[in-house]
Amino acid sequence: MRSSGTPKRILVAGAAGFGGAITCALVHRHPGLELAAATARSDAGARLDEVYPHHRVPVVLEELDLDRHADGIDAAVVAYPHGASAPVVAGLRERGVPVVDFSADFRLRDLQTYERWYVPHVAPQLLEEAVYGLPELYRDELRGAGLIANPGCFPTAALLALAPVARAGLVADVVIDAKTGVSGAGRGASWRTHFSRVDENVDAYGIDGHRHLPEIQQELGVLGATAPVTFIPHLLPLDQGELVSCYVTTSRPVTQADVDELFATAYDAEPFVEVVATSPGVRDVRDTNYARLTARADERTGKVLVFCAIDNVYKGAASQAVQNLNLALGLPETAGLR
Ligand SMILES: NC(=O)C1=CN([C@@H]2O[C@H](COP(=O)(O)OP(=O)(O)OC[C@H]3O[C@@H](n4cnc5c(N)ncnc54)[C@H](OP(=O)(O)O)[C@@H]3O)[C@@H](O)[C@H]2O)C=CC1
Ligand SMILES: CC(=O)N[C@@H](CCC(=O)OP(=O)(O)O)C(=O)O
Incomplete structure (x- = not known):
């Protein structure tokens, strides 16, 4: 040194x-x-x-x-x-x-x-x-x-989305629906990421278990959330970019004000996490180290919904x-x- x-x-x-x-x-x-x-x-x-x-x-x-x-x-x-x-x-x-x-x-x-x-x-x-x-x-x-x-790219986005609710002991069950571009698979070409297969197509993969699941579970566990996790990634005709949509069944009722406070407390001082009012997209974070997210208390279902976009090859x-x-x-x- x-x-x-x-x-x-x-x-x-x-x-x-x-x-x-x-x-x-x-x-x-x-x-x-x-x-x-x-x-x-x-x-x-x-x-x-x-x-x-x-x-x-x-x-x-x-x-x-x-x-x-x-x-x-x-x-x-x-x-x-x-x-x-x-x-x-x-x-x-x-x-x-x-x-x-x-x-x-x-x-x-x-x-x-x-x-x-x-x-x-x-x-x-x-x-x-x-x-x-x-x-x-x-x-x-x-x-x-x-x-x-x-960390893995999906765990980065999913954990940033879920950490505030996990720490608050709110997660009774969570579904993480993730979308990614093909650059996540690296430079080696394969049939799975071939242009002719990916273009104008969307499909789920890893549906019998993706290797990022234990990583997400491990870190949610450290935050105090040991609830069931469903994690399913989808491959989109994008080069870079990743969006995770998290649907959290909560252990107690929460309001939008509660959710706003949890995310502000967690991220107001964070240089690379942007909590925004509108739905984040992968273009908003392309080629950057930012994670951009929004969180909602859904009064109809009682769930908390969190959407987080990152660039898989940058922040991911x-x-x-x-x-x-x-x-x-x-x-x-x-x-x-x-
Ligand atoms: N792409 C992404 O979005 C993300 C990737 N990661 C992780 O980052 C790592 C790299 O990913 P990524 O850059 O996408 O992958 P790439 O396949 O694009 O690059 C990996 C590089 O590793 C080298 N390599 C492969 N096998 C060996 C080996 N046995 N010994 C030495 N070198 C080897 C290759 O070198 P050479 O070309 O010289 O043969 C290749 O260029 C992986 O662990 C991946 O899981 C993590 C998060 C996101
Ligand atoms: C499209 C695609 O295949 N994406 C990769 C993401 C891999 C990654 O970024 O993470 P690791 O560092 O753990 O490999 C996948 O789903 O395995």
């Missing part, structure tokens, strides 16, 4: 992926950070602005060499898929490097739950030190953290990682993000 006045040097591993590339762009333009190196496999040797011209980051992608790349850096972002991330994160932690991990490898505190939904864990010894990287819930723990598990991944880096490295939380 170097002196506090100089820019903090950041390694981005997995820089040729959607999330990694945006992280490089955010770090490149950040007043307090410097892109020390960006690594990739298939695109190694190419410049990032050849792979993604619109990000305009003229850095040459290199093959990851942990000994070389971990030397002289202040932190790393690992933007790999789950399973591939854990060994690299472990290697960086062994070398004393603070890490923000994009994958699910360190999000679930219970090893058995992780292995039930994902793959056998190769670095379970690090689970205990990992901090769940949702700054609105874990700000104090994120300051100076060594390992940050950046890359810009949230930078918010977390800012906290971990002692920089202003909003630096490089507005």
Whole structure:
């Protein structure tokens, strides 16, 4: 770690992926950070602005060499898929490097739950030190953290929508109806995300259980809500953007004034959560670190309805990682993000 006045040097591993590339762009333009190196496999040797011209980051992608790349850096972002991330994160932690991990490898505190939904864990010894990287819930723990598990995109939106009502002990049952663009699936093409299948189409997926369900349940549990959760994502013909519509059956009657007070108390001081009166849309938050939400007490049904829009690759991944880096490295939380 170097002196506090100089820019903090950041390694981005997995820089040729959607999330990694945006992280490089955010770090490149950040007043307090410097892109020390960006690594990739298939695109190694190419410049990032050849792979993604619109990000305009003229850095040459290199093959990851942990000994070389971990030397002289202040932190790393690992933007790999789950399973591939854990060994690299472990290697960086062994070398004393603070890490923000994009994958699910360190999000679930219970090893058995992780292995039930994902793959056998190769670095379970690090689970205990990992901090769940949702700054609105874990700000104090994120300051100076060594390992940050950046949340999934759906859990980010759903937890921001539900935290005020969960904390108030109001959740008796909740349905989370989520919509996402295809960039959430990463840069690898598949039939599921093929233009010819997605264009002019909408469908639900993960209806027998999506891997973000245990993550949402874990964090709602920390907030005191252990009620049944139904979570169903839908794929839309969008590139970036995510909207979660949450239908909460409440444990006691609530008025709109109650709901307004809960959300104002939770978010009035939050730099990246906008509580608005009108229905938020994904365009309202595109390419930003903002979560934009509205909450209603529905007098006809007695439910609380909360709608939250984020950009899945920004607040759902890359810009949230930078918010977390800012906290971990002692920089202003909003630096490089507005
Ligand atoms: N896209 C999104 O909206 C969100 C993504 N995430 C998470 O962020 C991570 C990255 O996602 P995203 O950027 O979308 O994914 P991409 O598929 O676009 O990028 C992942 C990158 O990881 C690299 N990679 C894949 N497997 C390995 C491996 N075994 N070893 C080393 N590198 C590997 C690939 O590198 P190469 O191209 O060089 O082969 C690829 O560029 C994932 O964990 C994802 O779940 C989280 C929230 C939202
Ligand atoms: C469209 C699409 O496939 N979206 C992804 C979102 C993944 C994500 O963003 O989160 P993780 O970091 O947990 O992978 C999905 O539903 O799995």
